[in-house]
Amino acid sequence: MEAQTPPAxxxxxxxxxxxxxxxxxxxAFQQRYLYLMSIPFVIWVFVFHYVPxxxxxxxxxxxxxxxxxxxxxxxxxxxxxxxFTDRYFYTVMRNTLAMSLMGLAxxxxxxIFFAIMLNELRGSLFKRTVQTVAxxxxxxxxxxxxxxxxxxxxxxxxxxxEWLLWLGIIDQPIPFMAKEKWFWWIxxxxxxxxxxxxxxxxxxxxxxxxxxxxxxxxxxDGAGRWRQIWxxxxxxxxxxxxVLMILSIGNLISIGFEKQFLLSNPLVRExxxxxxxxxxxxxxxxxxxxxxxxxxxxxxxxxxxxxxxANGLFKRYANESVM
Amino acid sequence: MAGSKTWFSRxxxxxxxxxxxxxxxxxxxVITLYPFLHVLAISLNDSxxxxxxxxxxxxxxxxxxxxxxxxxxxxxxTGFRNSVxxxxxxxxxxxxxxxxxxxxxxxxxxxxxxxxxxxxxxxxYFSGGLIPVYMLIRDLGLMNSFWVYVxxxxxxxxxxxxIRSYIDGLPYxxxxxxxxxxxxxxxxxxxxxxxxxxxxxxxxxxxxxxxxWNAWFDTYLYxxxxxxxxxxxxxxxxxxxxxxxxxxxxxxxxxxMTEVMARxxxxxxxxxxxxxxxxxxxxxxxxxxxxxxxxxxxxxxxx
Numbered sequence: 001m002e003a004q005t006p007p008a009x010x011x012x013x014x015x016x017x018x019x020x021x022x023x024x025x026x027x028a029f030q031q032r033y034l035y036l037m038s039i040p041f042v043i044w045v046f047v048f049h050y051v052p053x054x055x056x057x058x059x060x061x062x063x064x065x066x067x068x069x070x071x072x073x074x075x076x077x078x079x080x081x082x083x084f085t086d087r088y089f090y091t092v093m094r095n096t097l098a099m100s101l102m103g104l105a106x107x108x109x110x111x112i113f114f115a116i117m118l119n120e121l122r123g124s125l126f127k128r129t130v131q132t133v134a135x136x137x138x139x140x141x142x143x144x145x146x147x148x149x150x151x152x153x154x155x156x157x158x159x160x161x162e163w164l165l166w167l168g169i170i171d172q173p174i175p176f177m178a179k180e181k182w183f184w185w186i187x188x189x190x191x192x193x194x195x196x197x198x199x200x201x202x203x204x205x206x207x208x209x210x211x212x213x214x215x216x217x218x219x220x221d222g223a224g225r226w227r228q229i230w231x232x233x234x235x236x237x238x239x240x241x242x243v244l245m246i247l248s249i250g251n252l253i254s255i256g257f258e259k260q261f262l263l264s265n266p267l268v269r270e271x272x273x274x275x276x277x278x279x280x281x282x283x284x285x286x287x288x289x290x291x292x293x294x295x296x297x298x299x300x301x302x303x304x305x306x307x308x309x310a311n312g313l314f315k316r317y318a319n320e321s322v323m
Numbered sequence: 324m325a326g327s328k329t330w331f332s333r334x335x336x337x338x339x340x341x342x343x344x345x346x347x348x349x350x351x352x353v354i355t356l357y358p359f360l361h362v363l364a365i366s367l368n369d370s371x372x373x374x375x376x377x378x379x380x381x382x383x384x385x386x387x388x389x390x391x392x393x394x395x396x397x398x399x400x401t402g403f404r405n406s407v408x409x410x411x412x413x414x415x416x417x418x419x420x421x422x423x424x425x426x427x428x429x430x431x432x433x434x435x436x437x438x439x440x441x442x443x444x445x446x447x448y449f450s451g452g453l454i455p456v457y458m459l460i461r462d463l464g465l466m467n468s469f470w471v472y473v474x475x476x477x478x479x480x481x482x483x484x485x486i487r488s489y490i491d492g493l494p495y496x497x498x499x500x501x502x503x504x505x506x507x508x509x510x511x512x513x514x515x516x517x518x519x520x521x522x523x524x525x526x527x528x529x530x531x532x533x534x535x536w537n538a539w540f541d542t543y544l545y546x547x548x549x550x551x552x553x554x555x556x557x558x559x560x561x562x563x564x565x566x567x568x569x570x571x572x573x574x575x576x577x578x579x580m581t582e583v584m585a586r587x588x589x590x591x592x593x594x595x596x597x598x599x600x601x602x603x604x605x606x607x608x609x610x611x612x613x614x615x616x617x618x619x620x621x622x623x624x625x626x
Contacts, residue, residue: 024434031433033508038427038439041420041478045446048475052451052459114351117344130348132612133355139604141537143556147563147597148358151365151590157376159361193354225340258540262560276453283454284544296452304448 059294079294096274100255102188110196115203134197146262183268210236242320250307370591389595406555409472413535425486426512443480467549489523526614
């Protein structure tokens with residue numbers, strides 16, 4: 001198709017330009033199937049990934065549905081000022097950062113520990129069984145996991161309360177899901193239960209790449225298993241840990257909302273509402289589209305900034321980076 | 324365990340370590356499996372008996388009544404149909420788009436290769452955010468339609484790059500000799516590259532399919548009021564939401580279900596639906612496990 005449209009500038013361009021263009025078009029024609037197989041999807045990506053970014057303009061307007069774009073009222077940074085002066089915003093940020101940091105702490109230590117222990121396991125059938133079981137919860141939806149968690153923690157004969165009563169640790173069932181202060185812990189624990197096994201895969205792969213001779217040498221020197229883990233395995237996966245850490249610090253405030261949405265109830269709202277839920281409730285629930293978009297922009301800007309800061313710090317102090 | 328021959332020749336600290344490790348893994352197995360078995364046991368137990376408590380991983384009074392009840396619930400069957408449909412259509416479209424793009428990007432001679440690579444890679448680092456995407460989908464008229472389940476998430480840059488790095492590992496000479504035989508690029512893609520990429524395609528298919536099956540938020544956001552477009556996960560979410568500690572349920576949530584629940588206890592119904600939603604995943608998972616570990620590490624190393 002490209003080959004049939006002669007270039008408009010051909011007449012003024014130098015001759016070499018002209019032949020370049022011709023050979024470009026000829027090649028484009030030869031590669032027409034490649035174009036046919038990629039351009040539709042490129043257009044698709046443009047529509048669903050790039051066009052929404054254009055919607056950011058809305059954050060600087062007082063968007064009202066129905067009005068054409070140029071007739072919208074421009075309000076500058078009003079929505080951002082509203083956001084930063086809303087007291088509830090700080091509650092939301094506290095919840096977001098708290099759950100994010102707790103998730104970060106647990107989301108690194110547990111999978112690393114689990115991967116190391118799996119690697120030390122001797123029986124291969126047993127090892128495979130453990131792996132198969134441990135990866136499983138990752139594939140189950142948050143709807144199901146939230147349902148199970150709420151059921152297990154239920155005050156009305158939930159399994160956890162029954163066990164605790166049976167063991168004599170408590171004498172009254174605890175209403176876990178109704179306690180504000182427990183909510184962060186419940187989210188973190190549910191996340192750990194669902195993702196620890198899955199997140200260990202990457203560390204397990206990194207451990208598999210460590211030179212076995214290092215362990216051999218350590219054994220000859222009389223190092224026990226714990227010492228080998230401390231001096232060989234952990235340093236061996238250091239760079240993977242750092243790279244993943246940089247990426248997760250970039251995602252510090254965009255932690256999603258699925259868990260919080262599904263596990264929370266109005267009783268714990270003060271501790272459950274995170275940034276994206278806040279954007280959802282205001283932006284779509286109350287149809288304040290501009291305000292919701294402003295929250296989204298705030299989220300993106302902070303994420304990118306954090307990513308660069310984390311990248312810079314790790315580059316400086318640990319010689320690791322992703323960019 | 325497997326190392327029994329050398330068990331006695333090893334030192335005490337070593338044996339203690341192995342014992343500790345073994346116990347730890349048993350603990351992991353129990354912690355992971357107990358909740359599933361608990362839910363299964365309740366779903367298979369007589370609902371009036373369940374109220375007495377004390378069910379752990381084995382039903383006390385076995386019955387299928389809970390399942391019989393939920394399968395009479397029309398909306399659930401609609402949800403099941405839509406979930407199956409979106410999983411099939413979404414996986415097919417996702418696989419075709421990702422593999423086609425991956426193939427064109429793996430061709431070093433392709434003119435637009437660099438541009439498309441960067442264009443795609445950028446989408447990994449930014450997104451328009453919830454509300455602009457919502458408004459886009461509204462403006463495109465995708466609300467209250469089945470296509471909102473498959474279109475917005477169809478091309479996933481990460482999957483494209485995973486498949487491309489696999490295709491890059493295939494010998495390029497295969498493509499060249501096919502070319503000499505007069506095959507065009509589409510034929511090369513379809514007849515040579517696709518069959519050879521089965522392992523990575525299986526991995527990606529699993530990821531897309533699981534994502535489709537587990538999705539509920541798009542139903543909630545875009546099709547919440549369209550009964551005929553409901554999905555299984557969304558139905559489960561409504562049912563679970565309907566009686567959590569308080570009456571948070573919005574007007575349209577869980578209306579139909581209350582009548583159903585009057586016949587058996589809501590807890591048993593919830594658990595039965597949970598099992599129905601989970602079982603398909605459990606069925607396909609073991610067959611694809613050997614693929615996804617490879618795919619996962621491949622993708623991670625690349626990115």
